Amino acid sequence: MTDSKGKQVIVWLRATGDAPILKQQKVKISANEKFSKIVEVLRTKTKSEQVFVYLKESFCPSLDEKISVLYEAYGSEGRLTVNYANAPAWG
C-alpha cells in the first residue's frame, strides 16, 4: 500500500480571542502527520509556547491522531479548520 504518502491536507488556521492573526492562514500539511504537527506549526508561527487548539470550535482531538483521520471526520469543503487561541477558548 503506497498509502497517502504524497497526500496533503489544507489546514485553515483561524485565530480566536486575542491570538495573533497569521499572515499565512492556510497551510498544506502531509496527511500522514499527527495532529501535534499542527500544534508545533502554530507554536512556531505565533512564537508562543502555549497555544490552545480546537476543532469545530469546541474540542481538541488527540494529539497522536493522524491528520488524514481528522480530516475525514471533521474536515469540510476540502480543508480542516483549526481554531487557535492563547488562552482556553471553549470550556
Added chain:
Amino acid sequence: MVASEKAIKEANWAGQIPLKLVLASNEITSLDTPSPLYALAFRLGYLPTVAAQALEFFQEVLPPGSNTPWFEYKRIPLPWQIPVGVLYDLLASENEQPWHLTVHFRSFPSDTLLRWDGDITLRAAFFNSLKEAAYICQGSARSVMDMALQAQNDLWSAVTAGDAEQYASISSSLNMSPKARGERRPSVPLRLYVRHTHGGYMASLNSATQYTSRPVETVTESGRSRTLQEVLLALLSDLGGGAASAEPESSNTSTSQPISTLEKDADAEGEATGDVHRAASSAIDETWQSLSSVHS
C-alpha cells in the same frame, strides 16, 4: 439482552485492578527501602487518582521539593490520560496481579508524556474528550459546554469515585444518543488501542502499540447495523497500512471510547447502535478470537 447489558455496565464500573506500587529507588531518601503500597484502581479511573494515596504513603521518604507524580511499567512511562483498565489490558503481562508499577514524583518525562499541571489537567482532558464524543454523537458539543459548573463537578467526582449511579443521573441530561446529520450516518466515538508485539521487552509505548480515536458509523449505507467485527477489521487494516508490521499479532487488544463511560449514555436509545455498543463494552477478547481467525 437488556438485562445482560445492565450487568455488563455494572461490571465495567465495578471492575478494579489491584496495584503494587513501589517508589522509584532514586527518590528514596531513607536507609531502608519503604514497603510497597497495595491499592485498588477502578478500571474506568485514571492513575493520577491513585497518586494522592501514594504521595501520602511515601511522603516521608521523598526528598524535599515539589512533587509531580507519574507511573512506570517495565521502564515505560504510562500516559495519565488513558484509563487504568485500558493500560492494564494493553501492557500487563498475562494475568499479572497485582500489577507491579513504579511510582515517581520527580523527573517527569515530558518528552514522552503529555504535560501535567496537576489534577486539573486530567479533568480538562476528560471534558475535552466528552466534548469530542458529544460532537460525534450529536453534531455539536453544546450540551457539554453548556453544563453548569456544579453538574461538571458532580460528573467528574462520579468518574473518580467509580459511582455509576451518579454518573448516569447527570449524564442523562447530555442526551448523547447518536443521530444522523446531513449525509453522515449516526456515529459513535471509538478509541482503539492495539498491542502488536508479544509480551517481553517493549522499547516504548509507541513502538509496541497503536492507537486511533475516531467516529465510527453505526449503520451501513443500506441501513443495516454494523457489527464490532466489521468496524474493527476495517480499523485494523487501516492501522496496519501505516505501520511497520502488517497486522497485529497479539491477542491483547483493548478498546475504549473517548471517554470509556460514554457508552452508558448512548446505548439506551436506538437499537441501531446496539451492536457496536454492546460489543464494545463487553468481551473484546472473544471478539478478538474470531477476528484473529478471520485475519490470519
